[in-house]
Amino acid sequence: MSMEFKEYPDREMLALSVADRIAGQLGQHLRTSPTASLCVPGGTSPIPVFETLSGADIDWDRVTIFLGDERWVDGEHKRSNGRLLRRHLLRDRAAAASHIDLYTGDERPEDAADALSQRITEHLPITVALLGMGNDMHTASLFPGGDRLAEALASDAPPLMAIHAPGAEEPRLTLTRPVLSKAIHLHLLIMGPEKREALERAQKLDPLEAPIRAFLDAATVHWAE
Numbered sequence: 001m002s003m004e005f006k007e008y009p010d011r012e013m014l015a016l017s018v019a020d021r022i023a024g025q026l027g028q029h030l031r032t033s034p035t036a037s038l039c040v041p042g043g044t045s046p047i048p049v050f051e052t053l054s055g056a057d058i059d060w061d062r063v064t065i066f067l068g069d070e071r072w073v074d075g076e077h078k079r080s081n082g083r084l085l086r087r088h089l090l091r092d093r094a095a096a097a098s099h100i101d102l103y104t105g106d107e108r109p110e111d112a113a114d115a116l117s118q119r120i121t122e123h124l125p126i127t128v129a130l131l132g133m134g135n136d137m138h139t140a141s142l143f144p145g146g147d148r149l150a151e152a153l154a155s156d157a158p159p160l161m162a163i164h165a166p167g168a169e170e171p172r173l174t175l176t177r178p179v180l181s182k183a184i185h186l187h188l189l190i191m192g193p194e195k196r197e198a199l200e201r202a203q204k205l206d207p208l209e210a211p212i213r214a215f216l217d218a219a220t221v222h223w224a225e
């Protein structure tokens, strides 16, 4: 398999197309399966996709949504990925979906990883996973220099792991390579010239230096200036 790259004339077209593609893939899956799962990124890039996707006409009550990673801060903190999800995706028609909140309120993400891994396992393989990427080539919270990056990239990694990295402002909980890379449909959403350059760099690097590299062969990349 090799990476598919789709370029859009502008960010609005990008968001509309990605939302439409995700809704289509979830809807298609629900024609033959009782349930579907959707894994989404945090950060800032996915907001316009979320806002369109939340209005999609699919059986959201049969869909379970969870983040690919969480920043270990209170759910109302401005850096909380869960807050972003609640404000922009878990509303309108998508409010009917089930949600697995990755922030449990435990003191450390390590304390939550095992129980959440079990809950996520019930929804594997992920039907549709949307990834984001930082300029440092991290995806989910798989950061270059992360203390347990090699373990999280290994084929026997548990579904979720706590990770601490110099490039991350706070401790993180992240889905790992095996569960993300085995999603039935895998998409990467990136915008702007810096991320396109980072993507090009990543293609020549090892996943330990450029974690996004671990997913590129299976992913459709969606980019707009």
Ligand SMILES: O=C1O[C@H](COP(=O)(O)O)[C@@H](O)[C@H](O)[C@H]1O
Binding pocket: 041, 042, 043, 044, 045, 046, 068, 069, 070, 071, 081, 131, 132, 133, 134, 135, 139, 140, 141
């Ligand atoms: O820290 C994170 O960053 C990445 C990229 O975020 P963006 O704001 O540059 O779109 C994101 O995919 C990840 O979920 C998040 O925790």
